[in-house]
Amino acid sequence: MKRIIIIAQLSLVILWGISPMTGLARTIRQQAIERMQLLLQRGYMFGHQDDPFYGLTWQWEHGRSDVLEACGDYPAVMGFDLGGIEIDDVKNLDSVPFTRIREELLAHVKRGGIVTISWHPRNPYTGGTAWDNQDSIVVQSILPGGIQHRKFLLWMKNIRNFLLTLRDGNGHLVPIIFRPWHENNGSWFWWGAKQCTAKEYHALWCMLQDYLISEGLDNLVWSYSPNLDGNCTEQQFLERYPGDERVDIIGLDAYQWGTEEDYIRQLNGDLAMLTQYATKSSKLLALTECGMKNLPDPTWWTRILKPQMDKYPLSYFLVWRNAKHEFFGPSPGEKNALYFNEMIRNKNVLMLKDINIKN
Secondary structure, three states, X not given: OHHHHHHHHHHHHHHHOEOOOOOOEOOHHHHHHHHXXXXXXXXXXXXXXXOOOEOOOOEOOOOOOHHHHHHOOOEOEEXXXXXXXXHOOOEOOOOOEHHHHHHHXXXXXXXXXXXXXXXXXXXXXXXXXXXXXXXXXHHHHHOOOOOOHHHHHHHHHHXXXXXXXXXXXXXXXXXXXXXXXXXXXXXXXXXXXXXOOHHHHHHHHHHHHHHHHHOOOOOEEEEEOOEOOOOOOHHHHHHHOOOHHHOOEEEEEEEOOOOHHHHHHHXXXXXXXXXXXXXXXXXXXXXXXXXXXXXXXXXXXXXXXXXXXXXXXXXXXEEOOEOOOOEOOOOOOOOHHHHHHHHHOOOOEEEHHHHOOOO
């Protein structure tokens, strides 16, 4: 009976934005976190990057989705990227028009889905891509007092301007999981571990976060997402962690690039440590990116991935995009779609219909 009462109270949070503890209105961010905490009691959500833009055999057609066509439902979570918005590009780094990103993001929120945004900004020091990682002074150059600080202030203004347009039919900002500066323990981005000190990384995170919040973006659920390591200790994790007061979701980007034995070992090593930390710090935990490129093993969903995820209190897992030259999600006609459908038939794997409280 007690569990039923708690669930009913949390349902009021989702429906009306009322705190069961105080009766006061909650922020959009708080409502989103509480909704995800409630959904944790049922399982973990499936997410897909760039889901409505293109697939293995199509591009830019409205109303299409490889996931929808492969299994009859949308992913619960959709991922979008704003790389390029900082320099006023019309399209992002994957050639998706920002007008289309806004349209599809808001459509998914309207149908009851959850959205997450990453940002791969260009290198503000060299003008190269986010992967232009040769210089170790980029982060230093954009912090207050740095030679590129003024430029980066304009870049932050541009991303602020776009985020402020993401509103529902009533003019309210929609909840967004915002995941900047990810995979920072690697060294392939200009904000990576070899490109800046831990102190500089903390300053970078705080500069962006403080600015966006000061500009009224209290709808952002902040996700901190290092890359798969396999041997990461809590002490190592905390070196660049921005702090519990600045993070809502502890994520992990975890692709299988090598053998399945190595992947299983590494994934369990990191998730075991992160679960312990997320639990004691009351944070949500997610596989913020994962997948196996082109899925040469179609049984990967049920034989490799799901048995590992079932061990941990994950909020969601998101696989990368489907495109003509690479794919990570299911697609109609592909053999892996059979195993994907087998996976989502389990009640603890949540698609859109499973999280939409109207159904």
